[in-house]
Amino acid sequence: MAKALSLSEFGFFTLALLLISGVGVLRPWYAPPEGLKWQAPPLKENEVLLSEVRQWPADSFLWIDARSAEEYEEDHIPGAILVNQQDWDNLVFANLEKIAGAPRIVVYCDSRRCDAGEEVANLLVEGGFAQGQVHVLHNGWQAWQRRRSP
Amino acid sequence: MKKWLEIICRLILGGAFLYAGVTKLPDPAVFQEDILAYQLIESFRVTAYLALYLPALELLSGAIILLAPLRIRGLEDRYDLHRFDLPAVTILTGLMFIFSLAYLSTLIRGISIGCGCFGEAMQEWPAWAIVLRDVILLGCGIIILCLRRRELPFFRRVN
Numbered sequence: 001m002a003k004a005l006s007l008s009e010f011g012f013f014t015l016a017l018l019l020i021s022g023v024g025v026l027r028p029w030y031a032p033p034e035g036l037k038w039q040a041p042p043l044k045e046n047e048v049l050l051s052e053v054r055q056w057p058a059d060s061f062l063w064i065d066a067r068s069a070e071e072y073e074e075d076h077i078p079g080a081i082l083v084n085q086q087d088w089d090n091l092v093f094a095n096l097e098k099i100a101g102a103p104r105i106v107v108y109c110d111s112r113r114c115d116a117g118e119e120v121a122n123l124l125v126e127g128g129f130a131q132g133q134v135h136v137l138h139n140g141w142q143a144w145q146r147r148r149s150p
Numbered sequence: 151m152k153k154w155l156e157i158i159c160r161l162i163l164g165g166a167f168l169y170a171g172v173t174k175l176p177d178p179a180v181f182q183e184d185i186l187a188y189q190l191i192e193s194f195r196v197t198a199y200l201a202l203y204l205p206a207l208e209l210l211s212g213a214i215i216l217l218a219p220l221r222i223r224g225l226e227d228r229y230d231l232h233r234f235d236l237p238a239v240t241i242l243t244g245l246m247f248i249f250s251l252a253y254l255s256t257l258i259r260g261i262s263i264g265c266g267c268f269g270e271a272m273q274e275w276p277a278w279a280i281v282l283r284d285v286i287l288l289g290c291g292i293i294i295l296c297l298r299r300r301e302l303p304f305f306r307r308v309n
Contacts, residue, residue, distance in 0.1 A: 005236060007303035014237035017211060024206025025199055027178075035179030036201065037194045113187060142189065 062102035108137035159290035164216035171209025243291030
């Protein structure tokens, strides 16, 4: 059986191990890894922050939920209508009046990792909306869940 | 019997972390996205450093707990790797504890994500399988520490 470690030895070897692993952190200096983000990426042209949207009058825009029907059923932003790609034709047809009558539209999906919001926004623009009329909510549903009450 | 139990636990824990380190090391950008998906740390700078640091720590500690028990004849006195052994097991058990808590917190908050533990692999595992795997790995770490408690400084007085 190996000799027992004293408390200071144990601490020394634990710390040494933690420090030696720090070599990994030096990697950007000798082999910069691709795609690692050091800062939050800037907003895309059509992206809006939740704080901004909340200053708009409620009747000046329409929320569109681009997530799945199940997620929408579970919970969604009050007043939002479900329009996703999976069932695009039916959902657009069912909500045609609301969509066509909206001066502005804000689309959201789950978080910054999903593309559904962006894709639905593109489809809306293809369908005849002007670029400046259709926005995507930055961080999507996640941003809404984390909002502070006004 | 106890010897074999320890060997099995070492193979499972060390193998899992060695594999985790090897799969995550080449692509820190993917691992950073996985960390961000937990929604526990929002800072891009901090997650970037973690994505570089954690795989290195997992790889190194995993390799040590697999290699440390090997004794090279004639080198026993000069070869100090075994001194890193219990510190490495302690670090991995601690990491497993933190990872399990982080994963449980996503279940409680209702965020559905793969765990990101092994890079792209095993992303499609159901939640119960990930929890079971975490429990097994955590158990392996604790078993090794218990079997070796006489060599740990904290329990010296008890024995």
